[in-house]
Every structure is written in C-alpha cells, then in structure tokens.
Amino acid sequence: MAAQIPTEALKELKVAEGTQPAGQAGNSANGHAEDAHDGEDSEDEAEEPSTTGAAKKKKKRKPKKKKKAPTSQTEPPRVMVSQLFPNKTYPKGEEVEYLNDNAYRTTNEEKRHLDNLNSEFLADYREAAEVHRQVRQYAQKVIKPGQTLTEIAETIEDSVRALTGHQGLEEGDAHIAGMGFPCGLSLNHCAAHYTPNAGNKMVLQQNDVMKVDFGVHVNGKIVDSAFTMAFEPKYDNLLQAVREATNAGVREAGIDARVGEIGGVIQEVMESFEVEIDGTTYPVKSIRNLTGHTILPYSIHGTKAVPIVKSNDQTKMEEGDVFAIETFGSTGNGYVRDDGEVSHYAKVGDVQHVDLRLSSAKALLNVINKNFGTLPFCRRYLDRLGQEKYLLGLNSLVQNDIVEAYPPLCDKKGSYTAQYEHTILIRPTVKEVISRGEDY
Numbered sequence: 001m002a003a004q005i006p007t008e009a010l011k012e013l014k015v016a017e018g019t020q021p022a023g024q025a026g027n028s029a030n031g032h033a034e035d036a037h038d039g040e041d042s043e044d045e046a047e048e049p050s051t052t053g054a055a056k057k058k059k060k061r062k063p064k065k066k067k068k069a070p071t072s073q074t075e076p077p078r079v080m081v082s083q084l085f086p087n088k089t090y091p092k093g094e095e096v097e098y099l100n101d102n103a104y105r106t107t108n109e110e111k112r113h114l115d116n117l118n119s120e121f122l123a124d125y126r127e128a129a130e131v132h133r134q135v136r137q138y139a140q141k142v143i144k145p146g147q148t149l150t151e152i153a154e155t156i157e158d159s160v161r162a163l164t165g166h167q168g169l170e171e172g173d174a175h176i177a178g179m180g181f182p183c184g185l186s187l188n189h190c191a192a193h194y195t196p197n198a199g200n201k202m203v204l205q206q207n208d209v210m211k212v213d214f215g216v217h218v219n220g221k222i223v224d225s226a227f228t229m230a231f232e233p234k235y236d237n238l239l240q241a242v243r244e245a246t247n248a249g250v251r252e253a254g255i256d257a258r259v260g261e262i263g264g265v266i267q268e269v270m271e272s273f274e275v276e277i278d279g280t281t282y283p284v285k286s287i288r289n290l291t292g293h294t295i296l297p298y299s300i301h302g303t304k305a306v307p308i309v310k311s312n313d314q315t316k317m318e319e320g321d322v323f324a325i326e327t328f329g330s331t332g333n334g335y336v337r338d339d340g341e342v343s344h345y346a347k348v349g350d351v352q353h354v355d356l357r358l359s360s361a362k363a364l365l366n367v368i369n370k371n372f373g374t375l376p377f378c379r380r381y382l383d384r385l386g387q388e389k390y391l392l393g394l395n396s397l398v399q400n401d402i403v404e405a406y407p408p409l410c411d412k413k414g415s416y417t418a419q420y421e422h423t424i425l426i427r428p429t430v431k432e433v434i435s436r437g438e439d440y
C-alpha cells in the first residue's frame with residue numbers, strides 16, 4: 001500500500017524532477033538484482049524432483065529438501081499454510097548479508113542473540129509471506145481479461161483468509177490473521193488504492209495494466225507486496241523498469257542507508273527505461289509523490305518514508321526496521337492526485353476521544369475497533385460483516401479524523417503506471433527480503 005508525500009513536504013525535500021541520463025549504475029545494478037534473485041530461488045523455494053533412473057527404482061526415497069514444498073496446496077488455495085509447514089518451519093525470504101561497516105553482524109554473537117530473541121516475530125512474518133506468495137502465484141495463473149474486478153479481488157481475499165485459517169467473520173478473528181489491507185486492483189493511469197466497492201461491474205480488459213497490491217498479516221506482522229499484470233507485450237518495458245527499480249531499492253536498503261540516496265538510485269534505474277506504446281515512445285518516470293514506508297505492528301504506514309526520486313532526506317534505516325520498498329513508474333506526469341470514489345480506510349492510531357454525536361458513527365466505530373483495529377479495510381469488508389447504510393457514519397468518522405480515507409491515486413488520464421513492492425526486515429544479522437518469490 002503506497003504512502004504519499006504532501007506537496008509542501010515534496011518542495012522542502014527538493015526532489016529531482018525530470019529524467020536522468022541512462023547511467024551505468026542502473027545497468028550494473030540490474031545485473032546484481034537478477035543474480036541475487038536467481039540464487040535465492042534455487043536455494044529456498046525451488047523443488048527439484050529428482051528423476052534419475054536409480055531414484056525411480058527405489059520404492060521410497062528421502063525427499064531431497066528438508067522443507068516440504070507447498071505441492072499439496074489446492075487450487076484454488078484453501079489449505080492453511082500452517083498445515084503445509086508444521087512446527088512453524090516456514091520458508092525464509094531472501095537473506096542478504098550486510099556489507100562494509102556492518103559485515104561483522106553476520107557472525108557477531110550479540111547480534112545473533114538479538115536475532116534469536118525475535119524468532120516468533122520472524123515465524124509470523126515468514127508465514128504471512130508464504131501466504132502472500134502462494135496466493136499471488138495462483139492469482140497470476142488464473143486472472144484473465146473478461147473477469148470482473150470484484151471477482152478478482154474476492155479470488156485473492158478468499159484465498160488469503162483460507163491460507164491463514166481466519167475468515168474474519170467473528171469479532172476479533174481478523175485481528176489474529178488475514179488481510180493486512182484490502183486487495184488493490186488499480187488500472188492504467190490509476191497507480192494505487194483502487195478496489196471495487198459493492199455493485200462495481202468493471203471488467204478487466206486485454207489492454208489494461210493492473211497493479212495488484214495486497215497485504216497479509218499474522219498477529220499484526222504485515223507483509224506488503226505488489227506486482228503488475230499486463231496481457232499485451234507492448235507494456236513489457238514499463239513493467240521491467242519498475243521491477244528493476246524496486247530491486248535496486250531493495251538492494252540499496254540496509255543499516256545506516258540514507259533514504260534520500262536510495263531514492264536517487266531507484267530513480268536512476270527507473271528513468272533509464274523508455275517504453276513504446278501504440279507508436280509513441282514515452283520516458284518511464286518515477287512517480288515523485290509516492291514512497292515506500294516503514295511498517296509497524298498492525299500499522300501499515302510507519303514514520304519513515306523511502307522516496308523513489310533523489311531527495312535530501314537524510315533519514316537512516318536502522319536495525320529492527322521493517323520497510324516496504326515500493327516503486328511506481330509512469331508514462332504520464334510522474335505525479336498522482338486523489339481521483340474518484342474512496343474504497344480504502346484505516347482507523348488512525350493515536351486518536352484521542354471524540355464525542356460522536358451521530359449514533360451510526362458510534363456503532364460503526366465499534367465494528368471497526370472489534371474487527372480491524374488500525375488495519376486498513378475497505379467498504380466490501382463492512383458489507384461482508386453485514387453492515388448496511390454505513391456511509392454517513394463512515395464519512396463522519398473521516399470528518400472527525402478518527403478514520404483516514406485513502407482515495408485512489410491517479411496520474412493523468414491516458415497514461416499507464418506500474419508498481420512492484422517487497423517487504424524487507426532489517427534484522428540484526430542480515431537483511432531479509434521476506435516477500436521474495438520465484439515470480440518477482
């Protein structure tokens with residue numbers, strides 16, 4: 001889920017505008033990102049059924065990998081991930097060792113001890129990440145033009161709830177595990193925070209570019225990860241630019257890294273690409289008022305931002321931080337505005353007591369507290385809890401700054417935008433790209 005920079009703050013940060021020349025940094029960076037990714041896949045996720053003659057003859061042979069690969073998952077996915085990986089032996093994400101001044105951390109006793117203290121936190125995060133991977137890989141297989149956005153959102157959300165084992169229909173259940181935030185399905189010039197509300201009949205088209213951005217949480221540990229789907233090869237360069245920009249951001253992240261500099265590297269990679277769509281060539285621009293962000297327990301947007309353009313923000317990444325590294329590329333202005341009907345909301349964390357005069361607002365706040373707390377939700381989630389005629393109450397909670405509305409964020413009409421996003425843990429000993437998969 002994207003974080004947005006207010007226009008005033010953007011001016012203060014003196015972010016760089018316009019395209020940068022295609023630099024070497026971008027190219028070499030891309031190579032590294034690919035290498036790291038490939039290595040990880042074969043190590044942690046690839047399942048290699050050995051089919052040598054000798055192995056076949058034996059009636060029983062020991063599985064090559066100690067981890068059970070998720071081959072017994074169903075289609076659609078309905079088997080709890082906790083059953084596929086007993087005793088919480090969830091797959092690791094991509095572990096990347098720290099460099100230079102921080103290289104000592106890999107083997108340092110004190111850092112390893114600190115890391116061990118977090119084993120429950122890690123298990124929750126790895127479970128949520130495995131749910132995300134299994135659901136998104138199924139989604140990538142079955143989502144096709146001709147389906148309604150409502151169908152697509154429900155395919156993803158029903159699968160997430162089944163794999164976490166929490167349907168979220170009883171009070172408090174969605175708080176244990178389930179959707180970390182609503183499944184965003186933003187099309188074309190819209191970059192983020194669009195999901196259908198009740199009655200939406202929109203159908204995915206062959207020519208569409210769709211950002212699929214959903215969160216999975218286990219005990220409040222939210223995995224925030226997104227990808228882009230397109231069905232026409234003309235968009236390939238746009239998607240590649242953004243995928244590589246996100247990988248560059250993931251690679252640059254680490255203890256003591258300054259977020260403004262990471263933004264510069266992301267921008268350089270992103271803006272080294274151009275894309276030809278229907279006979280017109282467009283430079284790919286980083287969307288300068290969208291950012292990555294820290295993630296806190298039950299809170300999708302922490303206090304630190306990771307810009308996707310060069311900026312003078314000197315904020316450092318620190319041990320223990322969890323970051324969503326997300327980048328957005330656009331063929332339009334590289335700037336988004338609020339546009340259209342709101343679907344996404346979240347209760348504000350540090351809200352002081354307000355005397356609500358509207359009884360429907362009071363009742364709705366009670367429902368939000370008991371089901372979502374500060375986790376983002378959408379109107380469809382209120383519908384499935386049986387809530388009716390709640391808009392007046394919901395708007396009142398927004399007016400009173402108790403609930404924040406997250407309207408769709410769109411670039412100029414006719415443009416195309418893409419997004420890729422990973423969640424990374426800045427562990428004491430190592431950086432873990434928790435949401436890394438074979439797909440992205």
Ligand SMILES: [Co+2]
Nearest residue numbers: 001002224324
């Ligand atoms: Co996000």
